[in-house]
Amino acid sequence: MTRDRTHDRVRLKAETVETSEPMGREPDPWADFRSIEILDLEWSQHYRHSLGKYSRFFLELEQGRFLATRCPHCEKVWATPRPLCPDDRTITEWFRLTAMGTLVGFSVLHRPVASIPDLTPPYVLAYVALDGADTLFLHVLDIAGDITKVAYGMRVRIVFRQGQVDHPIWLMRFEPAGDTETGS
Numbered sequence: 001m002t003r004d005r006t007h008d009r010v011r012l013k014a015e016t017v018e019t020s021e022p023m024g025r026e027p028d029p030w031a032d033f034r035s036i037e038i039l040d041l042e043w044s045q046h047y048r049h050s051l052g053k054y055s056r057f058f059l060e061l062e063q064g065r066f067l068a069t070r071c072p073h074c075e076k077v078w079a080t081p082r083p084l085c086p087d088d089r090t091i092t093e094w095f096r097l098t099a100m101g102t103l104v105g106f107s108v109l110h111r112p113v114a115s116i117p118d119l120t121p122p123y124v125l126a127y128v129a130l131d132g133a134d135t136l137f138l139h140v141l142d143i144a145g146d147i148t149k150v151a152y153g154m155r156v157r158i159v160f161r162q163g164q165v166d167h168p169i170w171l172m173r174f175e176p177a178g179d180t181e182t183g184s
């Protein structure tokens with residue numbers, strides 16, 4: 001690969017790459033198409049977004065508390081919280097859970113995420129049955145890059161992050177509970 005510096009007229013050009021026939025065919029049927037131009041395109045968006053009736057969930061995360069909602073009619077506890085019970089359309093009430101749960105499903109991810117730069121791959125996208133909830137909560141399980149730490153049925157806990165984040169959902173994440181069965 002060679003960087004062609006004669007094309008600086010294009011501001012977002014990263015490089016021009018001369019590629020070769022990958023199968024070794026001769027003559028190369030695509031010989032006239034082997035100069036590949038690569039651009040660094042920019043795309044940014046800015047918009048204001050309301051968290052609506054879900055807002056208290058995120059505001060409580062700032063205080064290190066995890067809230068579900070509980071339906072006063074069927075008593076089902078929703079986490080992720082639901083302002084309206086999906087089963088019977090009753091307005092729910094806020095209900096604080098302990099920060100403990102059980103891993104019931106997961107997927108291991110190996111690519112870093114730009115929005116959570118302090119998360120070391122591989123990490124886990126986890127479905128967690130929180131203690132006291134009737135639904136599953138999907139979030140990141142931080143295994144500190146050690147895949148041997150994850151197993152179905154393992155106990156996990158919510159850890160609340162200190163410092164500034166881009167979106168309030170990143171004020172929390174799951175970690176293996178280890179021996180510390182102490183909720184908050």
Ligand SMILES: [Zn+2]
Nearest residue numbers: 071074085088
């Ligand atoms: Zn209900």
